[in-house]
Amino acid sequence: GVTRTPEGRWSAATAGRPADGSPVEADVLVLAVPQREAHALLPDGALKDPGRLLRIGSAPILNLHVIYDRTVLRRPFFAAIGSPVQWVFDRTDASGLRDAPGAGDSQYLAVSQSAAYDDIDRPVAELRARYLPELERLLPVARGARVRDFFVTRERTATFAPVPGVGLLRPSAPTDAPGLYLAGAWTATGWPATMEGAVRSGLSAARTALTDLGRPHVNPLPALGGGTPKEVA
Numbered sequence: 452g453v454t455r456t457p458e459g460r461w462s463a464a465t466a467g468r469p470a471d472g473s474p475v476e477a478d479v480l481v482l483a484v485p486q487r488e489a490h491a492l493l494p495d496g497a498l499k500d501p502g503r504l505l506r507i508g509s510a511p512i513l514n515l516h517v518i519y520d521r522t523v524l525r526r527p528f529f530a531a532i533g534s535p536v537q538w539v540f541d542r543t544d545a546s547g548l549r550d551a552p553g554a555g556d557s558q559y560l561a562v563s564q565s566a567a568y569d570d571i572d573r574p575v576a577e578l579r580a581r582y583l584p585e586l587e588r589l590l591p592v593a594r595g596a597r598v599r600d601f602f603v604t605r606e607r608t609a610t611f612a613p614v615p616g617v618g619l620l621r622p623s624a625p626t627d628a629p630g631l632y633l634a635g636a637w638t639a640t641g642w643p644a645t646m647e648g649a650v651r652s653g654l655s656a657a658r659t660a661l662t663d664l665g666r667p668h669v670n671p672l673p674a675l676g677g678g679t680p681k682e683v684a
Contacts, residue, residue: 452464452492453480453482453492453493453494453631454494455494456476460476460477460478461476461477461478461479461480461630461631462474462475462476463475463476463477463480478630478664479630479631479632479660479663479664480630480631480632481632481633481634481653481656481657481660482631482632482633482634483633483634483635483652483653483656484635485509485608485611485635485637486504486505486507486611486635486637487504487505489504489633489635490502490504490505493626493631494628494631496627496628497626497627497628497631498622498626498627499627503619503620503622504620504622506620507611507612507617507620507621507637508611508612508614508617509607509608509609509610509611509612510565510566510568510608510609510610510611510612510613510644511566511567511568511571511605511606511607511608511609512563512564512565512566512567512606512609512610513563513564513567513570513571513578513603513604513605513606514561514562514563514564514603514604514605514606515561515562515564515578515582515601515603516542516559516560516561516562516600516601516602516603516604517559517560517561517562517583517586517598517600517601518548518557518558518559518560518598518599518600518601519557519558519560519593519596519597519598519599520555520556520557520596520597520598520599521556521557521558521592521596521597522556522558522592523558523560523586523590523592523593523596524539524541524558524560524590524592526541527540527541528540528541529589531589534585534588534589535581535582535585536562536564536582536585536586536589537562537563537564537565538562538563538564539560539561539562539563539586539589540560540561540563541558541559541560542559542560542561543557543558543559546559557599560586562582562586565609565610566612571605571607572605575601575602575603578603579601583598583601610636610637610644611636611637611644612644613643613644618639621637621638621639621640622638622639623638623639623655624638624639624652624655624656624659625659625663629663630660630663632656632659632660633652633656634649634652634653634655634656635649635652636648636649636652638652638655640652640655
């Protein structure tokens with residue numbers, strides 16, 4: 452948990468870190484955890500209406516992993532339109548498959564499905580029957596390829612759910628407790644549930660903390676400034 456020490460510092464108890472299990476103490480603490488965990492960790496009075504964090508829903512991401520016996524995609528990734536497939540990434544190099552013994556010309560594709568509410572609990576066999584024919588439609592070379600492996604990873608609470616009205620629930624970096632800040636894609640970044648939004652939240656928390664400490668600082672990503680997605684697209 453997160454508590455105040457008698458000296459006014461922040462104390463954070465973490466599992467197994469440091470190795471002796473003793474709490475970490477600091478003058479400033481950035482709480483960079485998902486919204487439900489943040490709600491559980493926040494001390495009393497740190498946030499007005501802390502229950503709103505529990506009203507920020509989550510969205511699942513489903514990843515389908517397909518290994519073909521040959522190259523069927525000759526670009527790093529693509530997005531599909533008018534298809535149940537959203538994004539397809541070539542993971543052959545990143546996974547180490549290209550240099551694996553016996554891999555030959557095999558290619559590893561990852562199909563990433565955001566907000567996969569309808570598919571997140573489907574059995575693997577159903578997902579295979581649903582998506583392999585669609586990949587063959589999108590990638591004609593795959594029609595003659597053999598699928599060496601097909602498996603699924605499921606992240607049921609991968610991101611926050613950017614539904615209408617959620618902006619009113621997302622808190623900014625500073626809390627009402629001096630020295631305690633929030634970070635995460637679910638905070639008030641002005642961005643949807645993206646890695647870029649998560650990075651911006653961390654920069655915002657660090658910038659606010661350093662300002663409150665009276666320490667000079669330089670934006671490590673000046674080109675990103677404070678723009679909106681449209682402005683930096």
